Amino acid sequence: MIGQVIFIIILLGAAYLFGKNVAKIRRNILLGRPVNRSDNPGERWRTMARVALGQSKMVRRPIAGVLHILVYAGFVIINIEVLEILIDGIFGSHRIFAAPLGSLYGLLIGGFEVLALLVLLSCVVFLIRRNIIRLKRFSGREMTAWPKSDANYILIIEILLMTAFLTMNAADYKLQVLHFGHYIKAGNFPVSTFLAPLLSAKAGTLVIIERSCWWFHIIGILAFLNYLPYSKHFHILLAFPNTYYSKLEPKGQFSNMSSVTNEVKAMLDPAFVPPAADISRFGAKDVTDLTWKNLMDAYTCTECGRCTSVCPANITGKLLSPRKIMMDTRDRLTEVGNNLDKNGKDHTDDKSLLDNYITREELWACTTCNACVQACPVNIDPLNIIMQMRQYVVMEESQAPSSLNNMFGNMENNGAPWKYSQADRFNWNK
Structure with missing residues (x-):
């Protein structure tokens, strides 16, 4: 009974902390401007099923894609057993699903063990790729100590959880063979059977090992759950809505600013009455000028570097990194959210996403080729943030680069980006 009480307290505490952190992230995302993304729900469901659930864009890099699918599918499916662990922890039972599921239970446990081994091996390979092979896309000036450590922490946690799961089963299997206490024969153990000879043959020691691994596994999962909101791995949850x-x-296809479009319509048609609009700023200077979808993108970014690895500006040595754009947006949004919690909604810290986090050199290095958008495994759009910040620089500050200002002048005077007058436009034919 004491164990059950402790378990329930830990479970409720973990659920409360997770809910609190998720609510804060939701609040931060909703600081963004409104944008309508409720159209065509059928196509949206298909996109989510194909990209988030089906991992269709991950396999464009086959090795990483297959390993990620193994970790993703394995970790999700194995955690179905968490339901049994939760019930056992609350009611003090042991393998409560064994009797009602019968032979199916053995099949499930056997499948879970094979998947656990695949997850463990995949995580080891991921660690090798990051820390020994040191793939180029995992480096960059934005990849400071914390982003690199964050990735390693998650992989190590998953390895420890899978090891605890298999060791728990190995001890359980030996106790079943000994017909000790309540350890009735339940489940098939194709992987942990090979670990069993490494464990002590004494029943009392085996019980300690089995219980210790059981507690480590479930507390580890609850701790992992509460680590996610502080980690780039929050994409595990946000990939689906994103x-x-x-x-x-x-x-x-770029979206025109409705306020500007309405002004042009009014100039061309005196009878046109533009709708009332609450425009406090053209473009985006800070995170609160971006849309809520841009902010959701920032929290969904897993820092995999696929966007930066295909960015022609970055490849040629320019300062721009689409991954850094998303990481900076998330960091600034977190800072704004913390300021709200500490100082209230009227507080200003005299900082902004532009200049304090993202430089103008980065913005103007972008070629708007959309390679980063196409490469992202979860449909994040760094280009949209870049374009909104460019709009602010041009329309609010009138600080476009000289080459663009020349083009703007030519368009105003000649009706084309070039310096030639309209009367001379067809001279090339002579």
Whole structure:
């Protein structure tokens, strides 16, 4: 009974902390401007099923894609057993599903063990790729000590959880063979059977090992759950809504600013009455000027570096890194949220996403080729953030680069980006 009480207290505490942190992230995301992403729900569900659930964009890099699918599917499926662990922990039972499921239970446990081994091996390979092979896309000036450590922490946690799961089963298997106490024969153990000879043959020691691994496994999962909101691995949860609300239009199609479009319509048609609009700023200077979808993108980014690895500006040595754009947006949004919690909604810290986090050199290095958007495994759109910040620099500050200012002048005077007058436009034919 004492164990059950302790378990329930830990479970309720973990659920409360997770709910509190998720609510804070939701609040931060909703600081963004509104944008309608509720159209065409059928297509959105299909996109989510294909990209988030089906991992369709992950396999474009086959090795990483297959390993990620193993970790993703294995970890999710294995955690189905968490339901049994929760029930056992609350009611003090042991393998409560064994009797009602019969032979199916053995099949499930056997499958869980094989998946656990695959997850463990995949995580080892991921650690090798990051820390021994040191793939280039895992480096960059934005990849400081914390982002690198964060990735390693998650992989190590998953290895420890899978090891605890298999060791727990190995001890359980030996206790079943000894017909000790309540350890009735339940489940098949194709992997942990090979670990069993490494464990003590004494029943009392085996019980300690089995219980210790049981507690470590469930507390580890609850701790992992509460670590996610502080980690880039929050994409485990946000990948699904993020792909659902992703852009359905062609990647290269830009959205006009409605306020500017209405002004042009009014100039062309005196009878046109533009609708009332609450425009406090053209473009985006800080995170609160971005849309809530941009902010959800920032929290969904897993820092995999696929976007930066295909960015032509970054490849040619320019300062731009699409991954850094997303990481900076998330860091600034977290800072704004913390300021709200500490100082209230009227507090200003005289900082902004532009200049304090993202430099103008980064913004103007972008070629708007959409390679980063196409490469992202969860449909994140760094280009949209870049373009909104460019709009602010041009329309609010009038600080476009000289080459663009020349183009703007030519368009105003000549009706084309070039310096030639309209009367000379067809001279090339002579």
